[in-house]
Amino acid sequence: MLLTPDLVPVISASGQSARVDEKIAARFKTGTTVRVRNLHPTTHTRLPGYLCGKVGTVEIDHGVFIFPDTHAHNLGEKPQHCYSIRFKATEVWGPTAAANDTLRVDLFDDYLDPA
Numbered sequence: 001m002l003l004t005p006d007l008v009p010v011i012s013a014s015g016q017s018a019r020v021d022e023k024i025a026a027r028f029k030t031g032t033t034v035r036v037r038n039l040h041p042t043t044h045t046r047l048p049g050y051l052c053g054k055v056g057t058v059e060i061d062h063g064v065f066i067f068p069d070t071h072a073h074n075l076g077e078k079p080q081h082c083y084s085i086r087f088k089a090t091e092v093w094g095p096t097a098a099a100n101d102t103l104r105v106d107l108f109d110d111y112l113d114p115a
Contacts, residue, residue, distance in 0.1 A: 017065075018065045018066040018068070018071075019063055019064065019065050020064050020065060020066055020077065020079045021064075022064050022079045024064050024079055024080060024081065026061050026081045027081065027109050027112070028058045028061070028081075028083060028109075028112065028114075029058065029061075030058055030059065030060065030061065031057065031058065032057070032058045032114070033055060033056070033057055033058075033114070033115040034055070034056060034057070034058060034083075034085060034112045034113065034114060034115050035053065035054070035055050035112070035113050035114070035115040036051045036052055036053060036054050036055075036056070036085075036107065036111055036112060037052065037110075037111055037112065037113055038052045038053050039052065039111065040052070041069070043069070043072075043073060044068065044069055044072040044073065045069050046068050046069065046107075046108070047069075047107070047111045048105065050092065051087070051092065051105060051107075054087055054091050054092055055087075055091060055115045056085040056086055056087040056088075056091065056105075057085065057086050058083045058084075058085060059083070059084045059085065059086045059104060060083065060084035061081055061082075061083050062081070062082045062083065062084065062106065063081065063082070064079050064080060064081055064082075065079065065080070065081075065082045065108070066078070066079060067079065067080050067108055067110060068108075069108075069110070078110075080108055080109040080110060081108070081109050082106055082107070082108050082109075083106065083107055083108075083109075083112070084104050084105070084106055085104065085105055085106075085107050085112075086102050086103070086104050087102060087103045087104070087105065088101075088102055089101035089102060089103060
């Protein structure tokens with residue numbers, strides 16, 4: 001199904017999810033250290049550019065979802081795991097960030113490499 005602006009309120013009200021029931025092996029386990037790939041696509045992405053090259057830790061595996069980067073361009077669902085990655089604030093914002101602060105961002109398999 002192609003998501004059009006008129007469908008957004010309908011889907012939001014129905015509680016539909018991009019989660020899919022496919023048995024796909026997770027690339028990473030909780031506690032694994034990962035590096036965000038240095039990607040700069042010219043098309044739709046859910047990858048925050050400020051995280052490219054940063055190292056974090058897998059905190060939660062949310063399960064398998066439709067990959068929005070391909071789905072947005074009718075290139076297929078490309079189901080894959082989405083993880084909550086914990087980053088130290090100093091890793092993301094540099095040495096002036098509070099040493100004990102962290103940032104958590106949900107990222108897909110295609111955005112990550114083992115660190």
